[in-house]
Amino acid sequence: MSAAASADARPATRERLLAAARTLFQARGFHGVGVSDILAAAEAPKGSLYHHFPAGKDDLAAVAVAGIAADVAAFIAQRSDAGAAGADIVAAIADMCARRMAAEAFAWSPLISAMAAQAGPETPRLAAALALAYAGWRSALAAAFVRDGLPPARAAEAATLAVLSLEGAVIVARAQRDTACLAGVAPLIARFAAAG
Amino acid sequence: MSAAASADARPATRERLLAAARTLFQARGFHGVGVSDILAAAEAPKGSLYHHFPAGKDDLAAVAVAGIAADVAAFIAQRSDAGAAGADIVAAIADMCARRMAAEAFAWSPLISAMAAQAGPETPRLAAALALAYAGWRSALAAAFVRDGLPPARAAEAATLAVLSLEGAVIVARAQRDTACLAGVAPLIARFAAAG
DNA sequence: ACCTCGCTAGACCGTTCGGTCTAGTCGCGG
DNA sequence: CCGCGACTAGACCGAACGGTCTAGCGAGGT
Numbered sequence: 001m002s003a004a005a006s007a008d009a010r011p012a013t014r015e016r017l018l019a020a021a022r023t024l025f026q027a028r029g030f031h032g033v034g035v036s037d038i039l040a041a042a043e044a045p046k047g048s049l050y051h052h053f054p055a056g057k058d059d060l061a062a063v064a065v066a067g068i069a070a071d072v073a074a075f076i077a078q079r080s081d082a083g084a085a086g087a088d089i090v091a092a093i094a095d096m097c098a099r100r101m102a103a104e105a106f107a108w109s110p111l112i113s114a115m116a117a118q119a120g121p122e123t124p125r126l127a128a129a130l131a132l133a134y135a136g137w138r139s140a141l142a143a144a145f146v147r148d149g150l151p152p153a154r155a156a157e158a159a160t161l162a163v164l165s166l167e168g169a170v171i172v173a174r175a176q177r178d179t180a181c182l183a184g185v186a187p188l189i190a191r192f193a194a195a196g
Numbered sequence: 197m198s199a200a201a202s203a204d205a206r207p208a209t210r211e212r213l214l215a216a217a218r219t220l221f222q223a224r225g226f227h228g229v230g231v232s233d234i235l236a237a238a239e240a241p242k243g244s245l246y247h248h249f250p251a252g253k254d255d256l257a258a259v260a261v262a263g264i265a266a267d268v269a270a271f272i273a274q275r276s277d278a279g280a281a282g283a284d285i286v287a288a289i290a291d292m293c294a295r296r297m298a299a300e301a302f303a304w305s306p307l308i309s310a311m312a313a314q315a316g317p318e319t320p321r322l323a324a325a326l327a328l329a330y331a332g333w334r335s336a337l338a339a340a341f342v343r344d345g346l347p348p349a350r351a352a353e354a355a356t357l358a359v360l361s362l363e364g365a366v367i368v369a370r371a372q373r374d375t376a377c378l379a380g381v382a383p384l385i386a387r388f389a390a391a392g
Numbered sequence: 393a394c395c396t397c398g399c400t401a402g403a404c405c406g407t408t409c410g411g412t413c414t415a416g417t418c419g420c421g422g
Numbered sequence: 423c424c425g426c427g428a429c430t431a432g433a434c435c436g437a438a439c440g441g442t443c444t445a446g447c448g449a450g451g452t
Contacts, residue, residue: 004198005384013369013399024286027316028225028227028314028316029225029227029230029313029314030227031224031225031226031227031328032227032314032316034440035438035439035440036438036439036440037404038244041401042212044400045399045401046401046403046440046441046442047279047399047401047402047442047443048399048400048401049400050264050361050441050442051399051400052399056440056441057440057441061429080422084327095250105209107257107315107316113309113313113364113367114313114314115313116220116313116367116368116370116371117225117305117309117310117312117313117314117367117370118225118227118228118310118313118362119313119371120223120226120228120303121303130371131372131373132370133424134368134371134372135372145287146410148420157380158210160368160376160377160380161361161377161380161381161384162367164361164365164367164368164377164380165357165360165361165364166361166364166386167363167364167368168309168359168360168364168365168367169360169364170205171309171313171363171364171367172312172313172356172359172363174312174313175315175323175326175327175330176327176330176331177313177327180356181360183358184353184356184357184360185357186201186362188357188384189389191387191388191391192387192388193389195391209429209430219396219405230408230409230410231409231410231411232408232409232431238397238432240431241430241432242412242429242431242432242433243411243413243429243430243431243432244429244430244431246411246412247428247430252411253411257427337441350413
């Protein structure tokens with residue numbers, strides 16, 4: 001019945017909406033993007049949006065953030081499973097962010113900082129998705145640091161600091177139109193993780 | 197003449213507009229605040245806004261950011277002149293941020309991250325003010341680290357990392373409604389500054 | 393053949409957006 | 423006393439906002 005339908009019923013429209021929402025929200029933030037912008041980018045009519053995301057813009061943004069969060073978490077998990085050290089994973093993320101920001105001429109931000117600064121009580125779903133995203137990245141990175149031999153508490157702290165530094169670096173890099181600051185993040189975290 | 201007028205001609209309206217803009221932009225970001233919100237908070241008519249800030253919202257936001265930047269830079273300079281170590285200044289900023297965020301129930305952000313994620317080509321003045329703010333904080337903190345005995349290049353890097361970590365911590369703290377991550381920033385930077 | 397229903401399609405709604413413009417008030421120099 | 427420029431005041435503008443609603447398309451089941 002309804003459960004079976006969810007397995008294959010992906011008529012592309014929903015995915016197109018999500019893809020457009022991801023890109024646009026990362027570029028201009030939640031309030032900087034109108035639903036009509038998303039509709040135009042996805043080449044979808046308004047009815048489809050409110051059919052797939054009944055709660056509207058908040059709903060769409062929340063799912064978009066969840067998608068970004070999942071992608072980054074998968075990236076971390078993949079590297080972690082391959083045996084990469086925590087600091088190396090952080091370095092890989094920073095490098096990826098730097099490349100993409102430069103490629104987009106700083107008109108776009110990776111991760112979710114562009115939306116994180118604007119969620120409020122008016123956007124409960126988005127706020128929840130953001131919190132969940134950060135929690136997920138932290139735990140994924142913490143697992144990598146534990147594997148490196150750090151005690152759990154210290155691994156959790158290193159993971160938190162890594163997430164926060166990456167988000168901050170993305171913001172500063174965009175404001176200054178210079179990815180240099182991203183390169184310093186991984187060594188910073190590596191030093192934290194290495195020292196007793 | 198015009199030069200003399202600028203010294204005392206502060207009829208409160210301009211300042212009220214700036215104060216309201218600062219608070220609201222920090223709480224909801226550039227696109228999350230309407231000019232009418234600012235007008236209402238400042239109890240000023242529309243004519244006054246466009247008299248004092250001819251370029252409108254972008255203008256107002258840029259000056260508001262410059263004000264925040266100057267306040268933080270003054271805070272750094274004051275502590276630095278008093279002989280505080282760079283890492284201690286970072287700790288003081290982080291503590292201040294944590295206190296104010298908790299006091300405002302996470303409905304408001306210190307520093308300028310809320311606006312930094314949304315500036316674009318449509319808001320050139322704001323974008324310039326943001327870049328200038330970060331550059332100012334970095335150089336002010338770098339001076340403190342140089343005084344601590346770090347070589348200039350390393351002091352500059354420590355300052356950059358400090359700024360970026362603070363902004364990132366503010367964002368993550370708000371998203372998770374928990375100031376805990378702010379407490380880790382200063383030790384992180386201290387370790388970076390201390391180690392050879 | 394027909395009916396159902398998931399989905400598309402876009403006209404339409406009231407509100408609010410950032411910004412402009414004219415009128416009027418006030419203090420100050422001539 | 424007059425006038426002039428700085429500033430206040432808010433009506434007004436077209437555009438865009440997020441969201442609702444009805445109509446219709448088309449594949450699948452019976």
